[in-house]
Amino acid sequence: MPLPLTLGDRPGDDQRRERLKVMKRRATGLIVLAGVVYIIARVFDDLAPWVGFVRATAEASLVGGLADWFAVTALFRRPLGIPIPHTAIVATQKDRIGRILGNFVQNHFLSRETLATELRAIRLSERVSRWLTEPENSTRIARQMVTGLSKTIEAMPEGEIRELIKQSAVARLQKVRLAPVFGNMLTLVTTDNRHQELLNDVIRLVGQAIQDNRDTIRERIRQRSPWWVPGAVDEAIYKKLLAAIEDLLREVQATQHHPLRKKFDAALTRFIDQLKHSPDLNAKAEAMKEHLLSQPIIEELAGSLWDAARRAAARYKDAPQDAPEGLGRGISAAGESLLANEPLLKDLDDFLIGLVSTAAERHRQEVGELIARTVSAWDPDVAVRRLELAVGPDLQYIRMNGTLVGGLVGLIIHTISVLLG
Secondary structure: OOOOOOOOOOOOOHHHHHHHHHHHHHHHHHHHHHHHHHHHHHOOOOHHHHHHHHHHHHHHHHHHHHHHHHHHEEEEOHHOOOOOOOOOHHHHHHHHHHHHHHHHHHOOOOHHHHHHHHHHHHHHHOOOOOOOOOOHHHHHHHHHHHHHHHHHHHHHHHHHHHHHHHHHHHHHHHHHHHHHHHHHHHHHHHHHHHHHHHHHHHHHHHHHHHHHHHHHHHHHHHHHOOOOOOOOHHHHHHHHHHHHHHHHHHHHHOOOHHHHHHHHHHHHHHHHHHHHHHHHHHHHHHHHHHHOOHHHHHHHHHHHHHHHHHHHHHHHHHHHHHHHHHHHHHHHHHHHHHHOOOOHHHHHHHHHHHHHHHHHHHHHHHHHHHOOOOOOOOEEHHHHHHHHHHHHHHHHHHHHHHHHHHHHHHHHHHHHHHHOO
């Protein structure tokens, strides 16, 4: 079935159609002028010797213009409607033209060597990277990514995703042995004696707690003291006890090598070693983990994560301009990093060139066949008019050049004939 090509359905067609008419009138007018001059010169041929030169020039111009008119017209239709062989080439040879065009594109545009050369010359990776560094482009990409992700999240089945999050979290945690992990974390804490800073904070908290609860401590001592002990003795015990505790705390805090600090170091080191190597402590930690994983809190956590994702998806779907600024900046930063890494740009170009070249080489025959089928399916009359509208104005220059060059050649030939005669 012929493709429904139509005229007047593209921007600028009216201007092209008017230009084609103007060029046709000019080319035809030049032939008519040559014919008129030839007739006049023919009538007054005996008037003067120079009239013969005018006649010969006009005659050759007329012949050249008519010949080129025939050639140009024969491309699109039969001249004067006469069924002359090898005319109306576009209409009658449309299928053959399509095959030739398809083979030409297939062999000269889609070959691996041609594509590789052209793609390497345009430095595609550099262009893309430079494009990404522009804030408006990176912001646009970020918004598209957020919108696409939002639509994907909204389309997911809620129940299945909740269960998937839960199962993934549980499976991940079940593979992790908690005790050694905590041991490694505490090892990091003890690096550069950072645990001593933690001890200082604990000492300050204890001291502050004692200051804030002095009356409570006095009352507890009074309540636990025998009834027969005088109140003055309770007060003395209270003051000495608090003073001793506060002195000890100040001493520990001020002395880097205090015995209590060494005991704290030793106790923490033993605990870390037990976390890493003690079977009993590992078993207890795993039992606690399994107990925790069996609690409803895991399912509630998975549900809350999914609810938060859906809320964010709904927000960004309705207002993609609210996409996180950090995402856009990250895309721009990625582009800048690529621009600064020439070897990586070259590797990306090689990858893209190989990908495109391989795909083109694998499917170029299909592209050629597609072009041939497409041209073959065009309606002949409409295709002729479309092609004439596209290249017809330029072809009229051939007619005008033929008229002028033919006249010049006729003048030269007549001049030579006169000189030789």
